[in-house]
Amino acid sequence: MLTVLAFESSCDDTGVAVIRGTEVLSNVIANQDVHAQYGGVVPEMASRAHMQHIIPTLDAALGKAGVGASDIDLVAYTQGPGLNGSLLVGATFAKTWAWQHQVPSVPVHHMHAHILAHFLSPEPSPQLPFLCLTVSGGHTQIVLVNAPDDLQVLGSTRDDAAGEAFDKLAKLMGLPYPGGPLIDRLAAQGNGQAFRFARPKVDGLDMSFSGLKTSVLQFLTKQMKSDPDFLSTHQVDVAASVQSAILDILMDKLSLAVEQTGIREVAIAGGVSANRGLRAALAAREQEDGWITHIPPMSHCTDNAAMIAMAGLLKFEAGERGSLDMAPDPRLPF
Numbered sequence: 371m372l373t374v375l376a377f378e379s380s381c382d383d384t385g386v387a388v389i390r391g392t393e394v395l396s397n398v399i400a401n402q403d404v405h406a407q408y409g410g411v412v413p414e415m416a417s418r419a420h421m422q423h424i425i426p427t428l429d430a431a432l433g434k435a436g437v438g439a440s441d442i443d444l445v446a447y448t449q450g451p452g453l454n455g456s457l458l459v460g461a462t463f464a465k466t467w468a469w470q471h472q473v474p475s476v477p478v479h480h481m482h483a484h485i486l487a488h489f490l491s492p493e494p495s496p497q498l499p500f501l502c503l504t505v506s507g508g509h510t511q512i513v514l515v516n517a518p519d520d521l522q523v524l525g526s527t528r529d530d531a532a533g534e535a536f537d538k539l540a541k542l543m544g545l546p547y548p549g550g551p552l553i554d555r556l557a558a559q560g561n562g563q564a565f566r567f568a569r570p571k572v573d574g575l576d577m578s579f580s581g582l583k584t585s586v587l588q589f590l591t592k593q594m595k596s597d598p599d600f601l602s603t604h605q606v607d608v609a610a611s612v613q614s615a616i617l618d619i620l621m622d623k624l625s626l627a628v629e630q631t632g633i634r635e636v637a638i639a640g641g642v643s644a645n646r647g648l649r650a651a652l653a654a655r656e657q658e659d660g661w662i663t664h665i666p667p668m669s670h671c672t673d674n675a676a677m678i679a680m681a682g683l684l685k686f687e688a689g690e691r692g693s694l695d696m697a698p699d700p701r702l703p704f
C-alpha cells in the first residue's frame with residue numbers, strides 16, 4: 371500500500387496531507403485570515419502566505435501522520451486551476467521535495483481531486499459510473515465519472531460558479547467574505563419561501579446564476595428604499611430565500627442529469643457541498659427517488675490536501691507520471 375504526501379495551494383489555503391491507501395493519516399490546513407478585510411482573495415498576499423505556511427504545515431502533517439520522509443512513496447500536488455502564484459509555491463515545493471527524496475511526483479487537477487475525494491475511507495466509495503455535482507468557488511459542473519481517469523463534463527455554469535454566487539449574494543447582503551458559510555448559517559433560521567428570486571432558465575444541463583444576482587439586487591434596492599432597516603430585520607429570510615434559489619437551480623439540473631443518464635449513484639463535491647441545505651436536499655432524494663447518494667464528510671468538502679493525495683494515488687495507479695519540468699497551469703483544462 372502506497373503512502374502519499376500531498377500539497378494543495380490553489381487558492382488561499384495551504385493544505386498538506388498524508389494518506390496510506392485510502393486511509394487519511396493526516397490532513398492539515400493553514401487558513402489565511404488576511405483576505406477577509408478585502409472582501410476577496412488578494413493573489414499576491416496568498417502566495418506570500420503560502421510561502422510562510424508550507425514548511426510548518428508539512429511538519430505538522432508528517433508529525434500527525436507519524437511518518438518520516440523515508441516512509442513517503444509518492445508526492446501529489448495541485449497543478450491547477452487556481453491562482454498562478456499560489457500554485458507555483460505549492461507545485462515548486464512539492465516537486466523539489468520529491469526530487470530531494472527521490473520519489474515520483476504526480477500533478478493533479480483540483481476539481482478532479484474534489485470528486486475523487488469520494489474514494490477516501492471510511493466512507494463507502496461510489497459505484498462506477500456515478501454522477502457528481504461539483505460546486506466550488508470557481509467551478510459548477512455535473513460530471514459523469516466513468517473511472518478515476520475518465521471524467522466527462524455533462525453540464526456547467528455559463529457565468530458564475532455556485533460558490534461565487536453565494537459569495538456575491540452575501541456581499542449584497544453586507545456579509546464578509548467568504549459569505550457562503552454565513553448564508554448557510556443564517557438560512558437555517560429563515561424561511562426559504564419568504565421571497566421568490568428569479569431562477570434563470572438555461573437549456574440542457576448547463577446552469578446560470580447571474581440573473582439571480584440581478585434579481586436579488588433589484589429586490590433589495592427596492593425594499594431598502596421604503597425601509598432602510600429591511601436587510602437587518604429580514605436577514606435570515608433573505609439568506610434562506612437566496613439559498614433556496616441557488617439549490618433549486620443545482621438540484622433541478624442534477625435531477626435532469628439522472629433522468630438523462632439513468633444513473634442513480636449521485637455525489638456532490640467541492641466547497642459548496644458543505645452547505646447543509648444542499649446536503650439535506652440530496653439526502654432527501656434517497657427516499658423520494660431511490661438515488662444512492664454520496665455526501666462527503668465536512669473535512670473533505672472545502673479545499674484540503676487529502677483529496678489531492680487520493681486523486682494523485684488513483685492517477686499514479688492508472689499509469690500517470692509527472693516530471694520535474696511540469697509547470698502549474700492556472701487555467702488547467704478539465
Ligand code: KG4
Nearest residue numbers: 506507508533550554641642644645672673
Ligand atoms: O472548493 P472550495 O473550498 O474552493 C474552491 O476550489 O473554490 O470552495 C469555496 C467556496 C466558496 O465560494 C465558499 O463560499 C463556498 O465554497 N462554501 C459554501 C459553504 N462552505 C463553503 N457555500 C455555501 N454553504 C457553505 N456551507
Ligand code: ZN
Nearest residue numbers: 506640641673
Ligand atoms: Zn476547491
